[in-house]
Amino acid sequence: MEAIEELKPERAEPLASGLAVAQGVFYVGTGVWPIVHLRSFEAVTGPKLEGWLVKTVGAIIAVIGGTLLTAGLRRRTSPEVMLLAAGSAASLAAVDVIYSPQRISPVYLLDAVAEGVLITGWCLAAARAWKRRGPQPPPPRYTSPEDAAGFPT
Template identity: 35%
Template sequence: MKVFRSLLWIQGLYILIIAIWPLVHIESFMKVTGYKTDIWLVKTVGALGIPVGLTLLSYLFIRTDCRPAFVLGALTALAFAFVDFYYPLRDVISDIYIVDGWVQVLFLLTWSYIFIREYHKFKAPSPTAFIHTE
């Protein structure tokens, strides 16, 4: 569970930072990642990343079925890794994205490790856990 909590912190904060960055200072974001013609698209992806990062972080503070965190964390890393490798290798976006691609691969490998090693520790809530009887 320690690896799970650490990954939630690291990936959640990482996504939150890279999501907020182009929203608050697009000029510095483009200095690092290259010029963009569709600023609205960069900011849209950033805005969509905020709830992903916050949701991953929320699993640190709530007691619930944690299996959706596996799905969100692993598939977000897979999606970003695909974009981060596919488009730079086709000269569509800057090669700096490959660095982020390797970060995403590390996240994906860690989620895989947790799945193999610790997934059995997570139990689904009982079907009546959310039914209130008076």
């Protein structure tokens, strides 16, 4: 029986871990805020028609933040965590920029700036990780039992 190599997560560099912690704290705080006190959240961001929807989005943002915070504190910012972080920031920034002039409070443009800083940081962290990784050898070619026995395919 063939042994399978166990994949171990790489230790994150300080930039990625720090970004994950900072974004995690930011997202947990802003995500939990409308759940805990919707009235003060609306005082800053403007009135909302659907309180349940604001709380639902807040819960999702808080879960993303908790995931990023945990990954950052454990120094385990895998490519998947980096994609979650940058993708979440880009999605929220897009909503802020597209809807702020028309439908939502201009205060969301401040959030777009913060998201832009996070996106820039994640791009830099990804570039550093890519550079540190260096060139990778091609994956081993799989040989089926039929190929090994010389059967035509």
